[in-house]
Amino acid sequence: HQLANGGTAEAEAPLVNVTMDEVAAIRNGAEQRSDDIVKKLQHRLSELLASGFYNNTDGSGSDSQWVPPKHAKGGFACVLLDPEYGVAYRLEPMRNQQDAAAWLAFHVVLDMFGLRAARSVVADRPSAVLMPDRAMMSNLPHESWNDTAIVKCYQEPTLQAFSRHVVKHRNKLLRRPAGHRGGLVISVEESDRPLARILSPRLWFWHRVDMPVMPETENATITPNDRTRRVRGRELADLLCGVEGAGAQGVKGAGGEPRETRSVRLLCTVFDLGTNDLASISRESWKSGAPAGVPVRVVTDALKALRSMHACGIAHGDVKMANIMHVGDGYWLGDLPALMRATTKMLTNDPLCSTTLTTGKRMMCNDMWGLGLITVSLLAGSSPFKRICEKFKKIIEPVKSGPLWVIFAATFLHTLSHIVPYDVNLMEAADSVRKLVKSPVVRKMIMPLSREHRDAARLEGEAAARLVLRHPDAPKLWGQLAYFLDVSNVARNALAVPLPGEGDWAQAANREQPGADPTA
Secondary structure: OHHHHOOOOOOOOOOOOOOHHHHHHHHHHHHHHHHHHHHHHHHHHHHHHHHHHHOEOOOOOOOEOOOOOOEEEOOOOEEEEEOOOOEEEEEEEOOOHHHHHHHHHHHHHHHHHHHHHHHHHHHHOOHHHHOOOOHHHOOOOOOEHHHOHHHHHHHHHHHHHHHHHHHHHHHHHHOOOOOOOEEEOOOOOHHHHHHHOEOOOOEEEEEEEEEEOOOOOOOOOOOHHHHOOOOOHHHHHHHHHOHHHOHHHHHEOOOOOEOOEEEEEEEEEEEEOOOEEHHHHHHHHOOOOOOOOHHHHHHHHHHHHHHHHHHOOOOOOOOOHHHEEEEOOEEEEOOOOOOOOOOOOHHHOOOOHHHHOEOHHHOOHHHHHHHHHHHHHHHHOHHHHHHHHHHHHHHOOHHHOHHHHHHHHHHHHHHHHHHOOOOHHHHHHHHHHHHHHOOHHHHHHHOOOOHHHHHHHHHHHHHHHHHHOOOOOHHHOHHHHHHHHOOOOOOOOOOOOOOOOOOHHHHHHOOOOOOOOOOO
């Protein structure tokens, strides 16, 4: 709203006693302001992409040197960073207008209902959302995700209702005039955005590029599929920001001969620019652990974002440090799935439900596992956690590493429960995961591992627990950490776990340690 209204106090005043003609005039004025903003940012994007042609070493305009804009790349998108304007441009190839409209409608509906739905669930406390589900440790475990009570009674019906709203708003976008090339994404009050902690787009428009036709795999010949397939993020980044984008080389081959090209239409969505993502910050500055106060803030903000998503029945599916951005004084969750779960690394999936349940990757406990690994990395340090991941990769490929992570979680919780006094959450989680390891389902998973590899996972779990103990924020996060890593409970979700400092868990964290009365 501030973008559309130019940030003026007069424009933010409530509308009272207006006629329909005046409402139409205000609406038309907002559309005009929206078009002006879109045109300005379209022009700015063109300047950003062409900036390399104007950068040279001597300032004379000759001997131009290609200096690509700051950017990041994903599976099918390239993000250009514009610190001067304080925004980020996300460019993604779209197969058709329906896919683009659905992507935008997803964010609009999530903004409209996510925060309100989360507040309602926290207030009503429905048993289907709060009750744990540990049937996987029994002799009759679940076989599919919709065997669980949380999916049947809450997630699936809620997701169906959410999808109907997305289709409604998608069709509304598709009915816009053919000449409508972009607009603002306005669905909530500006004051609600920081409460949700979700990085959603501010506005959108189309951008078109001429893309060289390249084979999907290196050292392969061009096939008819290469002329129509979806362009990948790395290919787009190479064209726009890499050597491929330097001058005319983007449409010429290595010998200077013209390349075959095709026109690719990109959906450009504009986001608030974050300072950096957690993965980059940890890699550069937090190798031995994040500063005091940061882990608690990250867990709090990430849980707030996931509450809005889980209240709508949506699992993010890719909760990792690279998708949490430092924006202003908080940490915001980005790269939302838009109802279609992207292919992600094994480390962002719950090691039990994502590998043993049919369509288990759609369950919300995957997000809790991902947030648990983020918490361990922030408390123990990025370097030790990276070493654990690399060691597990050497033992077995990531897609099959679920058994190692179950053993890791069991040993991690067992170690903490014996060292941290009087923490009921840690003791209950450790006992549940210990029983899970002895269950038929997990014993079948672990059987292919050698004793040497099992022992390696146990040692890593114990070492990580002792590293976590050294961080000053750890006592404030025992309850959350126990919940995140309790893989025996496949019904884990952000709505069932209190925020740090909230509820009974805050009282448990504030107890005196040695000599305290456990009944106090």
